[in-house]
Amino acid sequence: MCLAVPLKVIEIDGNDAVAELDGIKMKIRVDFVKDIKIGDYVYVHAGFAINKLDEKLAKENLELFREVANAAKNKSK
Numbered sequence: 001m002c003l004a005v006p007l008k009v010i011e012i013d014g015n016d017a018v019a020e021l022d023g024i025k026m027k028i029r030v031d032f033v034k035d036i037k038i039g040d041y042v043y044v045h046a047g048f049a050i051n052k053l054d055e056k057l058a059k060e061n062l063e064l065f066r067e068v069a070n071a072a073k074n075k076s077k
Contacts, residue, residue: 004043004050005065006058009036019044021062 007019007026015031019042030036030049041058042049053061 002045004045006041006053006061007044008058009038009040009042009049012036012038017049019049 005021007021007028009017009019009030010025011018012030015029017028017030017036018025019028020026026044026047028042028044028047028049030042033042033049033052036042036049036052041053041055043051043053
């Protein structure tokens with residue numbers, strides 16, 4: 001199973017960008033998504049931004065990822 005993770009765009013240079021999550025920065029490509037601006041949230045899969053989403057939805061998605069990760073961690077104890 002592959003997941004696309006919502007990240008916040010913090011730098012843009014042509015079709016190259018830097019996005020971050022919880023202070024971790026990742027170089028991404030933005031070829032497939034139009035009109036990306038610094039501060040936008042994008043779903044990133046395999047190093048490529050594949051869709052924009054609003055901040056509220058991004059934060060909801062990230063909270064769900066954290067809940068799943070915590071549940072998996074607690075189950076393995």
